[in-house]
Amino acid sequence: MKITIIGSGYVGLTTGACFAEVGHHVLCVDNNEAKVQSLLDGQIPIYEPGLEALVRKNVSAKRLMFTSSTEEGVEHGEVLFIAVPTPPQPDGSVDLSFMEKVAREIAQFLDSYRVVVDKSTVPVKTGERVANTIRRYAKPGVEFDVVSNPEFLREGCAVADLMKPDRIVIGGNSDRALALMQKVYEPFVAPVLVTDINSAELIKHAANSFLALKISYANALSEICEAAGADVLKVVEGIGMDKRIGAHFLNAGLGYGGSCFPKDIAAFIAISEQLGVPFHLLKEVETINHRQLTRFVDLIREALWVLQEKKIAVWGLAFKPHTDDVRSSVAIGLVEKLVEEGADVTAFDPKAMEKTRQLPIGSKITLAESALEAARDAEALIIATEWPEFASIDLQQLREVMRTPLIFDGRNLIDPAAAAAYGFQYRGIGRGTSAMLEPMNSP
Numbered sequence: 529m530k531i532t533i534i535g536s537g538y539v540g541l542t543t544g545a546c547f548a549e550v551g552h553h554v555l556c557v558d559n560n561e562a563k564v565q566s567l568l569d570g571q572i573p574i575y576e577p578g579l580e581a582l583v584r585k586n587v588s589a590k591r592l593m594f595t596s597s598t599e600e601g602v603e604h605g606e607v608l609f610i611a612v613p614t615p616p617q618p619d620g621s622v623d624l625s626f627m628e629k630v631a632r633e634i635a636q637f638l639d640s641y642r643v644v645v646d647k648s649t650v651p652v653k654t655g656e657r658v659a660n661t662i663r664r665y666a667k668p669g670v671e672f673d674v675v676s677n678p679e680f681l682r683e684g685c686a687v688a689d690l691m692k693p694d695r696i697v698i699g700g701n702s703d704r705a706l707a708l709m710q711k712v713y714e715p716f717v718a719p720v721l722v723t724d725i726n727s728a729e730l731i732k733h734a735a736n737s738f739l740a741l742k743i744s745y746a747n748a749l750s751e752i753c754e755a756a757g758a759d760v761l762k763v764v765e766g767i768g769m770d771k772r773i774g775a776h777f778l779n780a781g782l783g784y785g786g787s788c789f790p791k792d793i794a795a796f797i798a799i800s801e802q803l804g805v806p807f808h809l810l811k812e813v814e815t816i817n818h819r820q821l822t823r824f825v826d827l828i829r830e831a832l833w834v835l836q837e838k839k840i841a842v843w844g845l846a847f848k849p850h851t852d853d854v855r856s857s858v859a860i861g862l863v864e865k866l867v868e869e870g871a872d873v874t875a876f877d878p879k880a881m882e883k884t885r886q887l888p889i890g891s892k893i894t895l896a897e898s899a900l901e902a903a904r905d906a907e908a909l910i911i912a913t914e915w916p917e918f919a920s921i922d923l924q925q926l927r928e929v930m931r932t933p934l935i936f937d938g939r940n941l942i943d944p945a946a947a948a949a950y951g952f953q954y955r956g957i958g959r960g961t962s963a964m965l966e967p968m969n970s971p
C-alpha cells in the first residue's frame with residue numbers, strides 16, 4: 529500500500545519505518561528541510577533503539593522515502609497520516625495550528641479520494657475540525673475521509689511497540705476509510721478496536737491521564753512512606769502484585785515528564801473544562817507531580833544547606849532511559865533549578881548529550897564524557913534518569929572519584945544498603961528509614 533506520513537519526528541519517522549518494514553511503500557514528509565536532507569543523507573535525527581537499522585534497510589529496499597513537499601506526499605499516499613506536533617499553550621490547552629496548517633495544505637493538493645488520519649494526539653472533536661478545514665479549502669466535489677488513529681508508542685521502545693502494539697484504535701464513520709485502515713494494519717498482529725472519531729480521540733487522552741495518575745499515586749505514597757518510615761518500593765510491589773492493579777507505572781520518583789504526559793494531562797484538564805465537566809482528579813495528579821520535584825530539591829538543600837558553588841553531578845538528562853529526548857524532561861528541570869541556585873553542575877547522559885547541548889541550559893553546565901567523570905570531585909551525586917548503566921555502577925570506583933559521598937537517588941535505582949556499605953550517605957524517594965541510611969565503614 530502507498531502511505532504518506534506528514535511530520536517525520538519521533539512518531540512519524542518510526543511509524544513510517546515500521547509501515548515500510550511490513551511491506552508498505554512509505555513517503556515521509558517534513559517541512560523541516562534540514563531534517564529531510566539529513567534523512568536523505570542517511571542520518572537519523574533521533575535516537576530510538578533499532579530505528580537506524582530499520583530506516584537503512586527500508587530505504588535500500590526503496591520502501592521508505594523522504595521529501596519536504598506536501599504536494600508529493602498527497603499525491604503518493606492512499607492514506608495520509610498526520611504526525612505533527614500538538615504542543616501546549618500557556619493555559620494548558622492544545623496549540624492546534626500545526627494540524628490546521630497541514631489540513632489546509634492537504635486540501636490544496638487533493639485531487640482524488642484520500643483517507644486523512646489524525647495520528648497526532650489531539651483534543652476530542654479535532655477530527656471534525658480537520659474535516660471541515662479540508663472541505664473548506666479543497667476543490668469542490670473532491671472526496672476524502674478523516675479518521676482518528678491515536679498512537680500509543682513509548683519512546684525508548686517505539687519500534688517494538690509499533691511492530692507489536694497492545695491494540696490499534698481506529699475511529700471513523702466511513703466504511704470506505706475503515707476498509708483502507710484495516711489494510712494498513714493487516715500485517716500487524718494486534719487487536720483492533722473500531723470506534724467513532726470522538727471516542728478514539730478521547731481514548732488517547734484518557735489512557736495517558738490514567739498512566740500519569742498511577743505515577744502520581746505512587747509518588748503520593750512515597751511521601752506517606754517517608755513520614756511513616758515505610759519503604760515505597762515494597763508498598764508498590766505489594767499492591768502491584770494484585771492483577772487488578774498491576775505493577776506497571778507504579779514507580780515513585782521525580783515525577784513524569786517528557787513530550788507527552790505533562791502536555792496531555794494539561795490538555796485533558798482543559799478539554800474537560802471546555803466541555804463543562806472539570807476533571808478535578810487530574811488537577812491533583814498534576815499537583816502531586818510538581819510537588820515531587822520541589823520536595824526533592826528541598827531534600828538536596830536540606831543536606832547541602834547552600835547550593836551556591838557546590839559541585840553537583842547529575843546522572844541522566846533524557847526524560848526516560850533509552851531515548852535522547854529531553855523535551856519537558858524532569859532531569860532538565862532539576863538541573864535548571866540547581867543552576868538557578870548557583871550550583872556548579874556536571875552532567876552525563878548516555879544518549880541525550882547532544883540534545884542537551886542545544887538547550888539554553890546546555891551552555892550553563894559541564895557535560896562529562898562518562899558517568900564517573902561527571903562524579904569526579906562532586907560533593908553530591910543526583911540520579912535523575914533510570915538508565916540501567918547507572919544502576920550497575922561500580923560503587924567502589926564512584927566512592928573513590930567523589931569528594932564527598934552523598935547520593936540523591938531520584939529514581940530509586942541504587943540499593944540503599946549497598947550505598948551505605950560503600951560509605952555513601954543515601955537519600956532515595958519514599959524509602960522511609962532506609963532513605964536516611966548513614967554510611968557504614970567502607971568494605
Ligand SMILES: NC(=O)c1ccc[n+]([C@@H]2O[C@H](COP(=O)([O-])OP(=O)(O)OC[C@H]3O[C@@H](n4cnc5c(N)ncnc54)[C@H](O)[C@@H]3O)[C@@H](O)[C@H]2O)c1
Nearest residue numbers: 535536537538539558559560611612613614648649679683
Ligand atoms: N513522542 C511520543 O512518544 C508520542 C507518542 C504518542 C503520540 N505522540 C503525539 O504525536 C505527535 C507528534 O509527536 P512527535 O514526538 O513525533 O513530535 P516531533 O516534534 O518529534 O515531530 C513532529 C514533526 O512534524 C514536523 N512538522 C511540523 N509541521 C509540519 C508540516 N506542516 N508539514 C510537515 N511536517 C511538519 C516537524 O518538523 C517535526 O519533525 C504529537 O501530537 C504527540 O503528542 C507522541
